[in-house]
Amino acid sequence: MLNLFISPGACAMASHIALEEAGAEHQTTVIDLRQGQQKTPEYLAVNPAGATPALQTDQGVITQNAAILAWVAQTWPEKKLAPVVDVFQFARFNSFNGFLASSLHPALGRLLFSRPPLEGEAKDQATDLALAKLQLVEDHLLEGPWVFGSAYTLSDGYLSVFTRWARQAGLLDSDRFPKLSAHLDAVQARPAVVRMLAAEGLSPV
Ligand SMILES: N[C@@H](CCC(=O)N[C@@H](CS)C(=O)NCC(=O)O)C(=O)O
Structure with a gap:
């Protein structure tokens, strides 16, 4: 198994x-x-x-x-769970997941999980970077309601890991990130x- x-x-x-x-x-x-x-x-x-x-x-x-x-x-x-038949669309699925793995995850991870915790200017800079990555998803990468429009894919669950962390840390302001906030709520409602x-x-x- x-x-x-x-x-x-x-x-x-x-x-x-x-x-x-x-x-x-x-x-x-x-x-x-x-x-x-x-x-x-x-x-x-x-x-x-x-x-x-x-x-x-x-x-x-x-x-x-x-x-x-x-x-x-x-x-x-x-x-x-992904557009596996269409080679171009599957590349876009992998591209988005690559962005999460190589860009959003490291930015949020450094801010939230550094040991010892970041302080002062280092924390401010890490916060700005993490918020900028979230803003990129909000403004450009998340088509809505799901990442790739009307079809849920596994990229949606993957993205929700990081918006969950952001919300827990008080970073997912729903005025600044309305699409990401609604997206996290929708993902969390899935059985x-x-x-x-x-x-x-x-x-x-
Ligand atoms: N890009 C990897 C990242 C894996 C990763 O960094 N996992 C973290 C937990 S979110 C971990 O196990 N870290 C081990 C450690 O902190 O020593 C993936 O998406 O699988």
Whole structure:
């Protein structure tokens, strides 16, 4: 059976949502990042990068949310979780997920999870950068109501990881980010996301 290594509330929620949306039979294994379990020899044997998510499949391990999302969408094409048949549209799906992984996630992650916490000018600069990335999504990348218009895709669940963090940190002002705020509410109302949150012991924000 598929085994997804997760850290409740962390970015592996994107892959967890994907498995729930696909209706894929799976189990989860919790890696406690605060306890440093991602650096144990047992987990490094699964993912030498020492990060979650990692998905164990019959063929081996897949790491990186963007790769897991593409794999899920292509494995269950009948669920229409991404435009897997249209090569150009699938490239756009991967492009958006690449932006989340390489741009929005690092910007928010540095601001919210740096240890020791950022202070002073460094915190101000990190806040400005994170807000600018969110503004880019609000103004240009999120077509609405879903990322790619009328069709929900796994990019929507992935984006919600970061808008969830932003809302928890008081950064997702609904006047400044009306589309992102409505988007997060809509994602959190999906049955698959309700199931994911319950499984991770979390509540909507
Ligand atoms: N680009 C990677 C990022 C993975 C990542 O950085 N995961 C974080 C949790 S959100 C982690 O496990 N960090 C390990 C650590 O903090 O030591 C992905 O999307 O899978």
